[in-house]
Amino acid sequence: MEPNKIIKLKDVASLFCNDDNLYSEILNIEISKTLTNRKSQVITIIQIIKKIKEKIEHSDIVIYGLSEVLIDIRVSKESSNIALVMKTFIVSIILFLGAAIAIINFHEDVNMTESLSSIYEIVTGQKENKPLILLISYSIGLGVGMITFFNQVFKKKWKKEPSPLELEMHNYKKNLDEYVLDITKHNNR
CATH class of the missing domain: 1.20.5 (Single alpha-helices involved in coiled-coils or other helix-helix interfaces)
Incomplete structure (x- = not known):
């Protein structure tokens, strides 16, 4: 919500009521006003009950759920799509490079090239310092495994x-x- 804005019951809670007229009256009860000097504000269920009881004295109120509501107070900023795309691109590049360096360092620590050379020699009987067929298939398998594990690429x-x-x-x-x-x-x- 924006600063200095009226908080109504419909903004912070769900309501069930048999009477439709009473329902809309209760939903539009003003609970509080957002603060101008804070980034967040807490509305307690006690505050909500007091405001309802001020309007409708003889009402039965049953509470389900949390006893407090956290309201984020934000000043709306006009941001351009170009800036958002640039930020996303820069962060993506940094994350990609960081992940690549982490994987490279891991492979150097365990000496993956030598390990794959040993596997190649055991399977084929030939000594090969850089078994490209294993290195390429391992790299592809690593990428496919990550995509499958995180399941983020495919819509379905x-x-x-x-x-x-x-x-x-x-x-x-x-x-x-x-x-x-x-x-x-x-x-x-």
Whole structure:
């Protein structure tokens, strides 16, 4: 949400009500206003209940879910697509080079060329210092294995389960939200 904006119940919670008129009245109850000097704000379920009780005194309220809502307060920035594409390109290049260097260093540490030479000699009986057929097939297999493991290239996934990357991103987002919620609560005291 943007700073200094009115937060209504419909912005922070879901609601079930038998009466349609009452339903829209409750959804439009003003809970709070976003702060201008902070990046995040916590709305507690107690604040929500108090605001509902101010409007509708004799109401039965049943709570399901979390007791706090974290609101991100952001000033909307106009960014160009060119800047976004450039940032994405630069980050992609840096990540690609970093991954390539990590793989190269790993292969040098375990001396992959010598290992593949030994395998080539065992299988064929001929000594070859740089068995290109094994090196090329190993490199292709490494790439295909990574693509298959992370399951990010194809639109249709083979399995219904999330990929390891999606799980890590979910855990990261969850931990980040918990951290921001704790810090925001601590700073509001």
